Amino acid sequence: DIQMTQSPSTLSASVGDRVTITCRASQNIDNWLAWYQQKPGKAPKLLISKASRLESGVPSRFSGSASGTEFTLTISSLQPDDFATYYCQQYNSFLFGQGTKVEMK
Amino acid sequence: EVQLLDSGGGLVQPGGSLRLSCAASGFSFSTYAMGWVRQSPGRGLEWVSGISGGGGASASGGTTYYADSVKGRFTISRDNSKNTLYLQMNSLRAEDTAVYYCAKESGVTVPGNYINSWGQGTLVTVSS
Numbered sequence: 001d002i003q004m005t006q007s008p009s010t011l012s013a014s015v016g017d018r019v020t021i022t023c024r025a026s027q028n029i030d031n032w033l034a035w036y037q038q039k040p041g042k043a044p045k046l047l048i049s050k051a052s053r054l055e056s057g058v059p060s061r062f063s064g065s066a067s068g069t070e071f072t073l074t075i076s077s078l079q080p081d082d083f084a085t086y087y088c089q090q091y092n093s094f095l096f097g098q099g100t101k102v103e104m105k
Numbered sequence: 106e107v108q109l110l111d112s113g114g115g116l117v118q119p120g121g122s123l124r125l126s127c128a129a130s131g132f133s134f135s136t137y138a139m140g141w142v143r144q145s146p147g148r149g150l151e152w153v154s155g156i157s158g159g160g161g162a163s164a165s166g167g168t169t170y171y172a173d174s175v176k177g178r179f180t181i182s183r184d185n186s187k188n189t190l191y192l193q194m195n196s197l198r199a200e201d202t203a204v205y206y207c208a209k210e211s212g213v214t215v216p217g218n219y220i221n222s223w224g225q226g227t228l229v230t231v232s233s
Contacts, residue, residue: 034219036150043206043223044150055221087150091219094152094172 002026004090006097012105019075021100023088031066032092035073038099039084047086048073078102107131107222109207114227121197121231127190127207127224135160135185138167138210138218141192143203144226153205154181154192155215170215175201197231204228 003026013019023033031051036044046055048064051071061076075082083104088097113125125141140155153175157167169181180193190207207224 032217036220038150043226044220045223046219046221049211049219049221089150089152089219092216094155094170094216096150096152099149 002029002090002093002095004088004095004097006088006100008100009098010101010103012103013078014105015078015080017078017105019078019082019102021073021086021088021102023071023073023097025069025071025090028069029090029092031071032090033064033066033071034089034091035062035064036087036089037082037084038087044087075102107209109209109222109224111205111207111224111227114205114229116230116232117197118233119198119231122193122195123197123229125192125194125205125207125227125229129188129190129207129209132209132222134183134188136213138213138215139183139190140208140210140215140220141181141190142206142208142220142223143201143229144206145200145203148203151203154179155210156181156183156190157213157215158210159213160185168215194229197229199231202229202231 005024033051035048038044051066052064110128137158141153155170178196204226208220209222210218211221212218
């Protein structure tokens with residue numbers, strides 16, 4: 001079975017910081033990876049699909065990349081609205097990562 | 106605009122049953138795969154079940170998938186004539202307590218597509 005390991009579980013950052021979140025797959029997943037943002041009490045929101053395809057309407061400060069079985073979500077300059085929890089999902093096997101909470105430093 | 110309205114959650118005793126509904130609008134419901142994702146209090150996301158799309162407007166059913174944790178207890182179904190997705194939950198356990206989200210997949214098949222729209226969620230509490 002495919003395993004997805006997301007890190008870190010919590011990240012403390014300030015407005016304007018560059019933020020990087022990683023998901024590592026235990027085997028090749030052909031870039032079938034999505035990133036979601038979730039704010040407290042709200043449903044998740046799709047940010048990125050196919051590892052690097054930015055969803056329409058998502059700010060360009062969000063980007064996704066892949067290197068083999070390692071996937072990265074980058075926020076180039078953290079904005080106040082970006083404090084949230086982020087999840088990766090390997091959508092060929094339904095599997096979600098454990099989540100990364102981005103909190104204010 | 107895609108809208109997914111989840112309903113049917115509530116308090117139920119262990120061993121009891123509950124049926125969740127998701128009323129969809131703003132897109133061709135019959136075309137797309139649909140699913141349910143849950144989130145236990147303070148925990149992460151867990152995919153629960155999915156059903157393929159591609160049937161006609163008057164069709165129901167499709168290929169279904171279940172997480173091992175709910176297999177044999179939960180049944181997903183859809184009524185394309187009513188643009189509604191269902192999740193019948195039987196033999197409920199305390200560990201099924203969660204917010205359940207209706208999810209619209211980006212394509213026809215399950216698996217193989219990401220979730221591009223979510224319902225607002227409905228809370229299921231299993232407790233005596």
